[in-house]
Amino acid sequence: MSAYAALTGAGFRAQVRDKATLFFTFAFPLIFLVVFGLIFSGQDVKASGRPYISYIAPGVMSWGVANAAVFSVAFTLMQWRRDDLLRLIRMTPTRLPAVLGSRYVLALGVGVVQAVLFVGIALLPPFGLELKSSWPLALPVLVFGITAFLTIGVVIGSLADTPEAVAAIANCLMVPMAFLSGSFMPMDMLPDWLQTGSRILPLRYLNDAVSAALSGRGDMGDIVLGCGGLVVFTVIFGAVSLKTFRWSNRA
Amino acid sequence: MTDATAVPAERHEATEQTTIVIEEIRKRYGDRDAVAGVSLQVRRGEFFGLLGPNGAGKTTLVEIMEGLREADSGKVTVLGQQPWPRNVALLPRMGVQTQSSAFFVRQTAREHLTTVAALFGAGHDAADSALADVGLTGQRDVMVENLSGGQRQRLAIASALVHGPELIFLDEPTAALDPQARRDLWEVLRGLKRQGRTIVYTTHHLDEAEALCDRVAILVDGRIAALDSPHNLVSSAGVPTRLMIPEGRLSPEDALAIEGVDSAELQGGSLVLETRVSGQVLTAVDKLAGLNDVQTRTATLEDVYLELTGSLAGTGQDGDNDTEQQA
The missing domain is CATH 3.30.70 (Alpha-Beta Plaits)
Incomplete structure (x- = not known):
């Protein structure tokens, strides 16, 4: 068995054996979807005349996928370093790309399951999401999104030495970003300057591109722009993560 | 008493009989010398003990040998190669005992070891034989979080053995064990030596070092204060x-x-x-x-140790640590 396959297997077992992580990854974002979906059931956004669910479903999905990517790799890196497991890996001939590659594949798998689950629920009658024919494009968009947010998670996991620090940094980043990027409420409800300002947030690009693909709120140009933005964030945070990565907490 | 000046000069060229050669290694942290010019050789198949009070530089020295740290100056050769920077050709030939927390979470003992074995590219049955080596076959399906302190300690040792390394670094391997488990582990360690492996071992248990080690180096303030077999150290101590x-x-x-x-x-x-x-x-x-x-x-190795380490702090040994025998 290759190091990459073994690490992926261990990561998969750790993931499915932890009920708290499963809840946080799958059920928690679903609560947002259900609550917002039921509150605004059958209502349209005045500014655009589109149903709320066409905003909320892609928004909550993007946020849930991004959140899981950030938290899972940040927690894992912090924990592996704290427990000296990274030191153990450092003392084996396994290369760092195999280690990060296994986390990447796990994050992609989680993201795909989340996407199928969230869209599946949103399609149910009480919510009434209507998928556009461009929906398969959401898949590559999600891959770009997971990649970008994974690099952010690597940076957080390298900076934070405790679970509390991971949660604090990641939440401070992800919760405001969710509101400012239109995950929980339509961007059309935000003032113009905020709509423009939110262009500096990676989740905005993920939201826009997923919305364009799933519910047709936007066109092919929005999907390409979203993916391009996510690539830029991946390069920036990838470079930062190379600088901040540490094998050990010891000086 | 063997002191720093009395340590016999060793030949520092690597031979087939030499596993580790370090020459004039220095490492400084801020204005403190953690390792202040250490030279020693570890022979092939040797059980080599590294003793010394906390802060004497043991950990830094071992981490330099393992290739986890770069020395400021001096030369390190391990199994004929340079351990720094990270040398992936050398790593599979070494086994390093980690802290007994360094386990993949929510895995059984066997799953953890199988993963570690795969990281080394070792075969699938490597995990089972390493579990047997440390007497954990009965706990193979127990989650690592549910193992007792002693079992975790043994699993950490198994993690260092799983790929069959020639050179093994052990750090306080019996620290959390009860007396019986400690003696059981001595047998495991002796078994490793019988298999011809070289073992570098740090400990605070001087009775253990005396019972297991072929040679010990006593490190004080980053320097070697004594280096010889426990028997010779005790004999030449003149106690x-x-x-x-x-x-x-x-x-x-x-x-x-x-x-x-x-x-x-x-x-x-x-x-x-x-x-x-x-x-x-x-x-x-x-x-x-x-x-x-x-x-x-x-007199015991502990007397020698206390005299060497205590004299520097101005607290000589009081002779309470002798071994007692019926004549």
Whole structure:
């Protein structure tokens, strides 16, 4: 068995054996979807005349996928370093790309399951999401999104030495970003300057591109722009993560 | 006493019989010398102990050998190669015991070891044989979080053995074990030595170092204060052997008349003789008073250690750590 396959297997077992992580990854974002979906059931956004669910479903999905990517790799890196497991890996001939590659594949798998689950629920009658024919494009968009947010998670996991620090940094980043990027409420409800300002947030690009693909709120140009933005964030945070990565907490 | 100046100069060229050669290694943290010019060799198949008080530089020195740290100056050769920077050709030939927390979470003992084995590219049955080596076969399906302290310690050792390395670094391997588990682990460690593996081992248990190690280096303030076999260190330490004869069997005056007796005084119901030639004095005592119930206390590695490390802090040893034997 290759190091990459073994690490992926261990990561998969750790993931499915932890009920708290499963809840946080799958059920928690679903609560947002259900609550917002039921509150605004059958209502349209005045500014655009589109149903709320066409905003909320892609928004909550993007946020849930991004959140899981950030938290899972940040927690894992912090924990592996704290427990000296990274030191153990450092003392084996396994290369760092195999280690990060296994986390990447796990994050992609989680993201795909989340996407199928969230869209599946949103399609149910009480919510009434209507998928556009461009929906398969959401898949590559999600891959770009997971990649970008994974690099952010690597940076957080390298900076934070405790679970509390991971949660604090990641939440401070992800919760405001969710509101400012239109995950929980339509961007059309935000003032113009905020709509423009939110262009500096990676989740905005993920939201826009997923919305364009799933519910047709936007066109092919929005999907390409979203993916391009996510690539830029991946390069920036990838470079930062190379600088901040540490094998050990010891000086 | 063996001191730094008395450490015999070693030849520093690597041979087939040498696993680790370090020459004039120095490592500084801020204005403190963690390792201040250490040279030593670890021979192939040797059980080599690294002793010293906390902060003496043991961990830094071991991490330099393992390739986890770069020395400021000096030369390190491990199995004929440079361990720094990270040398992936060398790593599979070394095994490093980690902290007993370094386990993949929510895995069984066997799953953890299988993963570690795969990281080394070792075969699938490597995990089972490593579990058997450390006596954890019965716990193979127990989650690592549910193992006892001693079992975790053994799993950490198994993680260092799973790929069959030639050189093994062990850090306080018996720290969390009860006396029986400790003795059991000694057998595991002796078994590794019998298989021809080289072991570098740090510990605070001096009885253990004396029982297991072929040679020990005592590190004080980043320097080697002594390096030799435990037997030679104890012999050359010049700590006298004490003979305890039940009171009344022999007078202090008669005892002092025996050739080789340095002192004789009554203590706690015994006449205590101090001598550096215990064999000769025991023969004489046998003739004068018989050897029934005569006890001898010889110096141990701990006496040597305490004298070396304590003298620097101005606190000499008090002789309470002798081993006791019936003559």
